[in-house]
Amino acid sequence: MLARSRALARASRNLSAAATQPRIVPHRTPLWVPSGIVVRSPAMAMAASRRFHAGSGKYGKKHREDSEKGHGKKKKLLPPPTEYPPPASEFKPVPYDQLHPVTRAWIDHFFSMDSSPDPFEKRWNELPDEQKVDMVHSMMQVVKFHQLGRDPAGTLKNWLNNMLGGGTAPQQRQSKPSEEGKQGKEEAKEEESEQQQQQRSRLKPGQELGPGGPKIDLTTAILLTLAAWGILRFMVPGEQSREITWQEFRNTFLDKGLVEKLVVVNRNRVKVYLYHDATKAAYPDSPAANPNFHYYFTIGSVEAFERRLEEAQNELGIPSHERIPLAYKDEISWTGTILSFAPTLLVIGSIIFLSRRASGGAGQSGIFGIGKSRAKMFNQETDIKIKFKDVAGMDEAKVEIMEFVSFLKTPEKFERLGAKIPRGAILSGPPGTGKTLLAKATAGEAGVPFFSVSGSEFVEMFVGVGPSRVRDLFAKARKNTPCIIFIDEIDAIGKARSKSNFGGGNDERESTLNQLLTEMDGFNTQDQVVVLAGTNRADVLDKALMRPGRFDRHIVIDRPTMEGRKQIFIVHLKKIKTDEEMDYLSGRLAALTPGFAGADIANCVNEAALIAARQGAETVKMLHFEQAIERVIGGLEKKSLVLSPEEKRTVAYHEAGHAICGWYLQYADPLLKVSIIPRGSGALGYAQYLPAGEQYLMSVNQLMDRMAMTLGGRVSEELHFDTVTSGASDDFNKVTRMASAMVTKWGMSKEVGYLYFEDDEQKLQKPFSEATAQKIDAEVKKLVDAAYDKCMNLLKEKKSAVGLVAEELLRKEVLSRDDMIRILGQRQWGHSDEFEKFFKPRGESIP
Numbered sequence: 001m002l003a004r005s006r007a008l009a010r011a012s013r014n015l016s017a018a019a020t021q022p023r024i025v026p027h028r029t030p031l032w033v034p035s036g037i038v039v040r041s042p043a044m045a046m047a048a049s050r051r052f053h054a055g056s057g058k059y060g061k062k063h064r065e066d067s068e069k070g071h072g073k074k075k076k077l078l079p080p081p082t083e084y085p086p087p088a089s090e091f092k093p094v095p096y097d098q099l100h101p102v103t104r105a106w107i108d109h110f111f112s113m114d115s116s117p118d119p120f121e122k123r124w125n126e127l128p129d130e131q132k133v134d135m136v137h138s139m140m141q142v143v144k145f146h147q148l149g150r151d152p153a154g155t156l157k158n159w160l161n162n163m164l165g166g167g168t169a170p171q172q173r174q175s176k177p178s179e180e181g182k183q184g185k186e187e188a189k190e191e192e193s194e195q196q197q198q199q200r201s202r203l204k205p206g207q208e209l210g211p212g213g214p215k216i217d218l219t220t221a222i223l224l225t226l227a228a229w230g231i232l233r234f235m236v237p238g239e240q241s242r243e244i245t246w247q248e249f250r251n252t253f254l255d256k257g258l259v260e261k262l263v264v265v266n267r268n269r270v271k272v273y274l275y276h277d278a279t280k281a282a283y284p285d286s287p288a289a290n291p292n293f294h295y296y297f298t299i300g301s302v303e304a305f306e307r308r309l310e311e312a313q314n315e316l317g318i319p320s321h322e323r324i325p326l327a328y329k330d331e332i333s334w335t336g337t338i339l340s341f342a343p344t345l346l347v348i349g350s351i352i353f354l355s356r357r358a359s360g361g362a363g364q365s366g367i368f369g370i371g372k373s374r375a376k377m378f379n380q381e382t383d384i385k386i387k388f389k390d391v392a393g394m395d396e397a398k399v400e401i402m403e404f405v406s407f408l409k410t411p412e413k414f415e416r417l418g419a420k421i422p423r424g425a426i427l428s429g430p431p432g433t434g435k436t437l438l439a440k441a442t443a444g445e446a447g448v449p450f451f452s453v454s455g456s457e458f459v460e461m462f463v464g465v466g467p468s469r470v471r472d473l474f475a476k477a478r479k480n481t482p483c484i485i486f487i488d489e490i491d492a493i494g495k496a497r498s499k500s501n502f503g504g505g506n507d508e509r510e511s512t513l514n515q516l517l518t519e520m521d522g523f524n525t526q527d528q529v530v531v532l533a534g535t536n537r538a539d540v541l542d543k544a545l546m547r548p549g550r551f552d553r554h555i556v557i558d559r560p561t562m563e564g565r566k567q568i569f570i571v572h573l574k575k576i577k578t579d580e581e582m583d584y585l586s587g588r589l590a591a592l593t594p595g596f597a598g599a600d601i602a603n604c605v606n607e608a609a610l611i612a613a614r615q616g617a618e619t620v621k622m623l624h625f626e627q628a629i630e631r632v633i634g635g636l637e638k639k640s641l642v643l644s645p646e647e648k649r650t651v652a653y654h655e656a657g658h659a660i661c662g663w664y665l666q667y668a669d670p671l672l673k674v675s676i677i678p679r680g681s682g683a684l685g686y687a688q689y690l691p692a693g694e695q696y697l698m699s700v701n702q703l704m705d706r707m708a709m710t711l712g713g714r715v716s717e718e719l720h721f722d723t724v725t726s727g728a729s730d731d732f733n734k735v736t737r738m739a740s741a742m743v744t745k746w747g748m749s750k751e752v753g754y755l756y757f758e759d760d761e762q763k764l765q766k767p768f769s770e771a772t773a774q775k776i777d778a779e780v781k782k783l784v785d786a787a788y789d790k791c792m793n794l795l796k797e798k799k800s801a802v803g804l805v806a807e808e809l810l811r812k813e814v815l816s817r818d819d820m821i822r823i824l825g826q827r828q829w830g831h832s833d834e835f836e837k838f839f840k841p842r843g844e845s846i847p
């Protein structure tokens, strides 16, 4: 026993010496055993230990010599193990026959240093438990020293299992009753109750241990996950690499014997596997000390690399059996693979993105929603509050459309008499005249759902989408009968189908139109779906759309008349705060805004309220309305534009020329206001005339006077200055257009005769001959010259009046009708009472 103890003590000393003062790893030595035996695998370890067991003293002798002399010139110290293996108390010594063969080989090896004749098994089994543990502990340190760098987690687990016997995990052993019998069960029970006790001790007061153990709250779960992740990262760090050159590889690693093996990856790069512990000792600060780190270098060809490596190893004198193992491997690079898929992914991504955008607000997103209609459905109870009373003017249009309302409300009244209900109506007219408003009011009055969609929403870059959306829209409408569909800007799809495809046809648009025609035909008489459509260009619509059975009714909504404007003003003035007397205010504003559409009027009223608010007024006054009208007509005042005194004078005389013509020519429109304040639309000054009532026909006299009045600015410049300016170009444009229309459209030239020529700029050929063209030119010039002469004669006669008005303008910048009356006296030619009543002096003028 004493001998055994001494042998153990010696073995232990040797082990500790090896652990704390390990020797340098010899070249190409993968495992380092304290006795100096070169062991490359556990199997070899076992074989080597058997040779010891067989009594060969050769290795023992060598070991003793080595331990005295060290291991040649490459002797270096490696750092001692620190925290591994775990404390000895955690090991449970087991009988020899239950040990793993590798463990047994190690034990045999230790005992072989003792001269005792007892077999190793007997000696192990007789060893007191503490010494077994001590020995295992020492062995673990050796193991740690040699193997930790390869697979720390795996090594630890395997060796723990090995020490505990037979390489089987403790839990598995407990489930083998035949081998372990009662003892195993008891151990399992003990362990279980120990675990439960530990769990109980961790419970907070009041917390019960459930069947699955204590409940883990979220914070604990997160902390545990983080901790587990940390431990995992610590145990199995992620792989890192760095590129080096062949020279670096050779000088730093190959020459120093640190290379364990080389792996040629994909025939173009070589991964260098180093002896980590040796490398760590040689280069403590190097990243190669990290077990998961490796260097690599790129090669041109495998053959050249092999030749180079062989030469290098020859130079180093490495014997052939110790040459560095070379392996070949093909690896898939994830980056490369992902990059090779990048174009495909990009295309798919773009398609998804485009389809999502294309589907826009439609209910179904993605590529599947592209053929769905984008019509917005307004619920009659919640969304459509507009009634006919909110649509001012357009009485005839309302009457027409009222029929649709009564059809939707009381269809039986019509069906009883066998009447077929009109399918739909096209509302055409200039922009902002209230087409959409009227359609909404129709739905509001009828109390039915209202589908609103713009014609352009059927047009899509993908073929077949337009017809599909039309189908979908009508399908939805049929589900919600009775209802109204309103297609705004129907000309986007309803343009006449071209006979030739000159300049590129538009098959997609045409098939959308065809689908619309088919759907409108497809209703049966019971389908209470009314289709209303709005357009600014009824003239370009396909004839098939307008035929009875489709859009039966064509309702023209023109710009409002004076009375219409008044009504529209009344509707919109209700929404703002003003103290003005409503009848007078709306009438005067209507008179001041000839040619305004409903949208302009709404804008004008809103602008007036904004101006009043900006000026801090309590209520909106007439003044604010007039400023708003000026702003809508002429644009913003350009305060930043400073004219030179000479330019200002020219503008004043130019505008005064217009004003005098308007005042004295019998058929011209009398001046309402003249201003020389520059405005946004490029005008340096402007004159506003009072239209001579609602005019639908223009006589030659009126046209001639209007042309003369338009030329008044330039003629006045000629009369009062030495030279003329470019300021009259817009006047000439108007005059030329008027004169051309008189000659080519209105039959007002004897020479050209009663002909009508359409001036279509898109047509390459003029619709008249060269001789007619010359005649037209001559006639137009004759008319303009005549207007010029008339204007010149008048302004020569009224030269002093022009001077008076111009000087007053220079002083005040803006002159009103009242100012004109003050300077020139009452206008000789009276005006209709309808207008006059709104322009009688009321003691207030525009500043």
Ligand SMILES: Nc1ncnc2c1ncn2[C@@H]1O[C@H](COP(=O)(O)OP(=O)(O)OP(=O)(O)O)[C@@H](O)[C@H]1O
Residues within 6 Å of the ligand: 390, 391, 392, 393, 394, 429, 430, 431, 432, 433, 434, 435, 436, 437, 438, 488, 534, 535, 536, 568, 571, 597, 598, 599, 600, 602
């Ligand atoms: N008769 C009207 N009565 C009251 N308000 C009107 C009237 N006409 C137009 N408006 C005002 O003008 C706005 C624009 O009108 P709406 O959108 O109906 O014009 P639209 O003719 O459909 O124009 P577009 O042809 O450009 O589509 C309306 O919201 C309303 O405030």
